[in-house]
Amino acid sequence: MLEKEKQFLTGHEIVIKACLDAEADVMYGYPITPTCEILSGWSNIGKQYLQTEDEIAAGFAVCGAVLAGKKAFTASAGPGHILLQDAFSMAEAMRLPFVMVIGQRGGPSSGTVIYSQQEVTLACYGGNGEGYRLVYSPSNAKELYELTRQAFNDAWHYRFPAVLLTDGYLLKTKSVFNLAEITKMVNIPAHALVPEDKVVHWPNIYTLEEELNEEINETKKDFSAISEEISKAESYKTDGIEYLVIAHGIVGAVAKMAVDELREKNIKVGLFRPITLRPFSKKQLDDLFVKNNIKNVVVVESSFGQLARIVRDELAPEIDATFTYIQKPGLGIEVEEIVEFMKKLKI
Amino acid sequence: MAENLAKFCAGCGYPITLMMLNKTLEKLDLQKRAVLGLDIGCALLAWNFLPINTFQTHHGRVAPTMMGFKRARNNSICFALVGDGGAYAIGLQSLIHAAKRDEPITVIVANNTVYGMTGGQTAPTTLCGQVTPTSPKGNIEEPFHGPEMLKGVIKDGAFLARTAVNEPKQLQEFLQKAIETQQAGHFSLVEVLSFCPTNWKTNGVDTINKLNGLKDIFELGIL
Ligand SMILES: Cc1ncc(C[n+]2csc(CCOP(=O)(O)OP(=O)(O)O)c2C)c(N)n1
Ligand code: SF4
Ligand SMILES: [Mg+2]
Numbered sequence: 270m271l272e273k274e275k276q277f278l279t280g281h282e283i284v285i286k287a288c289l290d291a292e293a294d295v296m297y298g299y300p301i302t303p304t305c306e307i308l309s310g311w312s313n314i315g316k317q318y319l320q321t322e323d324e325i326a327a328g329f330a331v332c333g334a335v336l337a338g339k340k341a342f343t344a345s346a347g348p349g350h351i352l353l354q355d356a357f358s359m360a361e362a363m364r365l366p367f368v369m370v371i372g373q374r375g376g377p378s379s380g381t382v383i384y385s386q387q388e389v390t391l392a393c394y395g396g397n398g399e400g401y402r403l404v405y406s407p408s409n410a411k412e413l414y415e416l417t418r419q420a421f422n423d424a425w426h427y428r429f430p431a432v433l434l435t436d437g438y439l440l441k442t443k444s445v446f447n448l449a450e451i452t453k454m455v456n457i458p459a460h461a462l463v464p465e466d467k468v469v470h471w472p473n474i475y476t477l478e479e480e481l482n483e484e485i486n487e488t489k490k491d492f493s494a495i496s497e498e499i500s501k502a503e504s505y506k507t508d509g510i511e512y513l514v515i516a517h518g519i520v521g522a523v524a525k526m527a528v529d530e531l532r533e534k535n536i537k538v539g540l541f542r543p544i545t546l547r548p549f550s551k552k553q554l555d556d557l558f559v560k561n562n563i564k565n566v567v568v569v570e571s572s573f574g575q576l577a578r579i580v581r582d583e584l585a586p587e588i589d590a591t592f593t594y595i596q597k598p599g600l601g602i603e604v605e606e607i608v609e610f611m612k613k614l615k616i
Numbered sequence: 617m618a619e620n621l622a623k624f625c626a627g628c629g630y631p632i633t634l635m636m637l638n639k640t641l642e643k644l645d646l647q648k649r650a651v652l653g654l655d656i657g658c659a660l661l662a663w664n665f666l667p668i669n670t671f672q673t674h675h676g677r678v679a680p681t682m683m684g685f686k687r688a689r690n691n692s693i694c695f696a697l698v699g700d701g702g703a704y705a706i707g708l709q710s711l712i713h714a715a716k717r718d719e720p721i722t723v724i725v726a727n728n729t730v731y732g733m734t735g736g737q738t739a740p741t742t743l744c745g746q747v748t749p750t751s752p753k754g755n756i757e758e759p760f761h762g763p764e765m766l767k768g769v770i771k772d773g774a775f776l777a778r779t780a781v782n783e784p785k786q787l788q789e790f791l792q793k794a795i796e797t798q799q800a801g802h803f804s805l806v807e808v809l810s811f812c813p814t815n816w817k818t819n820g821v822d823t824i825n826k827l828n829g830l831k832d833i834f835e836l837g838i839l
Contacts (some may be wrong), residue, residue, distance in 0.1 A: 322713040326680035333684025471663040471671035
């Protein structure tokens with residue numbers, strides 16, 4: 270697909286390229302805006318795929334494929350994301366390396382079709398479990414590629430299901446994609462979870478409460494053990510700050526520009542941008558409060574507090590910070606809005 | 617032959633179907649390649665019953681899971697064991713499309729005319745007039761005939777049949793035909809009329825009589 274190092278690609282094309290480079294074998298999907306082009310794009314490159322009767326079938330077919338040892342994925346959004354949580358919860362229980370690309374759109378219900386940041390809670394904690402899944406939130410085209418690759422690698426290495434949580438703005442935007450700038454990555458190979466040379470008997474429902482409890486404790490232990498290693502966040506211009514902006518995804522990219530502007534005006538503000546929402550870079554965030562005398566935290570997001578809830582929950586309880594919010598469910602957020610908000614906060 | 621002690625109720629039909637499946641696989645020397653996916657329903661009790669690869673899935677979702685498995689591993693022989701509720705209610709959409717696409721998997725439906733696992737509630741296969749916890753005055757609807765309905769969507773070469781747990785010869789014959797159909801690359805479904813004395817609240821003789829009575833409503837044979 271890519272011969273030259275630099276190409277002008279949509280987010281969809283970048284995701285497809287990343288899945289190919291991750292050596293994904295098969296995609297199951299059902300069309301929904303803003304991820305239709307991932308399904309149609311993948312259907313046109315000669316790889317195995319199927320447009321299923323719904324997202325439920327797509328999700329369970331992904332489960333079946335990974336059980337047999339193939340790298341499989343799906344892509345969806347909004348109402349389709351809700352249906353996928355059925356299979357995704359099986360993947361969480363059985364520790365299946367299920368990868369899904371979610372292009373967030375407005376909600377609840379059918380909402381709007383291109384952009385929002387309202388699928389954070391669903392991606393992180395959807396299902397009837399404890400949220401032991403990996404959730405990546407890219408802020409630009411480069412991260413879209415790298416984190417898609419990372420999602421496959423981490424899912425197969427650590428055996429947790431993974432969500433590449435993006436949105437229609439990033440997926441539909443064409444931008445210069447420079448392969449030379451991409452961090453080189455070695456693929457973690459797939460392996461058959463139901464082997465061909467020995468017999469497994471694999472339950473997913475338990476008779477005894479203690480058995481289930483033990484299983485969840487094991488999962489929690491494994492998740493905690495990898496959390497520090499695979500959680501990722503960007504701390505930007507955070508030396509000597511009095512104000513901390515927290516934002517993720519493309520709002521994180523916007524907030525970065527706002528921080529640059531505010532710094533020029535000598536406002537001591539920095540950015541904390543979680544790149545993984547699950548696991549969350551808790552220590553990196555806590556450390557910012559230890560090293561700085563932060564007066565105010567401003568969480569900026571296109572939702573009424575789905576990111577803010579995670580941040581407040583993860584922040585060490587002894588850290589006493591004042592929180593303020595810019596929350597615009599379903600709407601994009603501009604640099605100027607953040608700049609003006611911060612200027613007022615300072616007065 | 618059975619790997620572990622059954623946890624099915626005494627007199628349940630499931631173990632008969634499972635033993636027959638195992639016997640057929642042994643006969644065809646296919647145990648090593650067999651993969652048994654279980655729906656949630658009393659089928660789930662079979663998770664460690666046979667000496668073949670087995671895993672549990674979700675209620676109504678075993679067919680698409682086994683489709684994904686089969687497409688990923690062509691040489692496997694994939695079975696989806698599912699109750700009448702899992703097959704014809706919550707999982708019907710996926711079942712119809714698996715049949716329509718001619719997915720080379722074998723679906724085995726245990727038809728006991730009720731939701732066995734959850735206490736005998738009304739299923740799509742419940743007879744008209746049959747009393748269940750959710751049809752206390754008797755079911756007002758006619759039962760659903762799964763294989764007959766699928767007949768309208770399958771492709772040439774697919775195999776649809778119905779038998780009963782007290783028809784061992786036919787059960788084995790149909791299971792073998794279903795496997796051969798899968799090996800030839802086509803969809804197969806065998807519905808097995810199955811005992812559920814626990815929810816039918818029947819003793820030995822009545823259980824058999826009830827099952828035999830079902831054969832008048834659900835015709836046995838190849839469709
Ligand atoms: C999504 C979902 N809904 C409901 C249930 C509860 N449930 C478990 S088994 C079952 C019915 C099983 O009936 P059937 O499929 O006929 O299988 P049987 O137990 O009779 O063999 C139901 C409703 C569930 N596990 N999952
Ligand atoms: S409830 Fe019915 S179907 Fe379930 S194990 Fe008991 S007898 Fe068998
Ligand atoms: Mg039943």
